[in-house]
Amino acid sequence: MQNQPYYRPLRENDFYADKRSARPIIQGTVARGHLDADTYFYTGKIGSNDGDYMPFPVTAEVMARGQQRFNIYCAPCHSELGDGNGMIVQRGFKHPPSYNTERLRKAPIGYFFDVMTNGFGAMPDYAEQVPPQDRWAIAAYIRALQLSQHASESDVASGEPIAKQPPPGVMVSPPFDTQGATTAVSAPPKPNSAPANGGEAKP
Numbered sequence: 001m002q003n004q005p006y007y008r009p010l011r012e013n014d015f016y017a018d019k020r021s022a023r024p025i026i027q028g029t030v031a032r033g034h035l036d037a038d039t040y041f042y043t044g045k046i047g048s049n050d051g052d053y054m055p056f057p058v059t060a061e062v063m064a065r066g067q068q069r070f071n072i073y074c075a076p077c078h079s080e081l082g083d084g085n086g087m088i089v090q091r092g093f094k095h096p097p098s099y100n101t102e103r104l105r106k107a108p109i110g111y112f113f114d115v116m117t118n119g120f121g122a123m124p125d126y127a128e129q130v131p132p133q134d135r136w137a138i139a140a141y142i143r144a145l146q147l148s149q150h151a152s153e154s155d156v157a158s159g160e161p162i163a164k165q166p167p168p169g170v171m172v173s174p175p176f177d178t179q180g181a182t183t184a185v186s187a188p189p190k191p192n193s194a195p196a197n198g199g200e201a202k203p
C-alpha cells in the first residue's frame with residue numbers, strides 16, 4: 001500500500017503506443033465552468049453571421065453597467081462620445097472609426113460583441129478583461145451612443161414629450177478632465193507645445 005506503481009505526468013512511458021504517460025483529453029471534454037452552451041451569448045453569432053438582438057432584456061441597470069464599463073475599457077481610445085478621439089489616440093495610437101458612421105450604425109449588435117471578443121485590426125480583444133454579460137451591456141450602450149448623435153423627433157413616441165432627463169439609473173458623467181483637456185476639445189497636442197521648462201511644475 002505504501003509503495004504503488006504510478007506514472008509521473010509528462011514523463012516518457014512504454015506502456016502506451018504514443019509513449020506518453022499523460023493521456024490526451026477525451027474528445028468533447030468540457031473544462032469545469034466552460035460549458036458555454038448558449039452559443040449566441042458567448043459569440044454574438046448565429047452560424048457564421050453576427051446576430052442583431054440582445055440575448056437578455058436591456059434594463060436601465062444594464063445600460064448603466066454598459067456605460068460604466070464602456071467608460072473604463074473603451075473610452076480611453078474611442079472617447080466617451082464614441083467618436084474615436086480618446087486620450088490614447090490623442091497621444092498617438094491609431095484612430096478608430098467613429099461609431100457614428102453609416103456603416104457602424106447599420107452593423108448588427110452582435111458585431112460589437114465580436115469585436116470586443118476577438119479584437120479588430122490594431123485593437124486588442126477584451127475577452128479577458130470584460131466578461132460576456134458586460135460585453136453585451138457595452139454593446140447595448142454603444143447603440144445608445146449612436147442614437148444620442150443621430151436621433152430624430154420620430155424616435156420619440158408620438159404625443160410623448162421629449163425627455164429632458166436621462167432615465168433613472170443612467171448617469172451623465174462629466175467629460176474627462178485630464179490636465180484641463182476634455183473630450184469635447186480633443187485636438188491632439190501640437191508637437192511644439194511642450195513648455196519651455198520641460199513640464200516641471202513651477203515652485
Ligand code: HEC
Binds near residue numbers: 073076078
Ligand atoms: C487601445 C485603444 C482601444 C481600446 C481601449 C478599444 N478600442 Fe476599439 N478600436 C481601436 C482601434 C485603433 C480601432 C480600429 C482598428 C483598425 O482599423 O485597425 C478600433 C475599432 C473598433 C470598432 C470598429 C470596428 C470596425 O468595423 O471598424 C469597434 C466596434 C470597437 N473598436 C469597439 C470597441 C469597444 C466596445 C471597446 C471597449 C471594450 C474598444 N473598442 C476598446 C482601439 C481601441
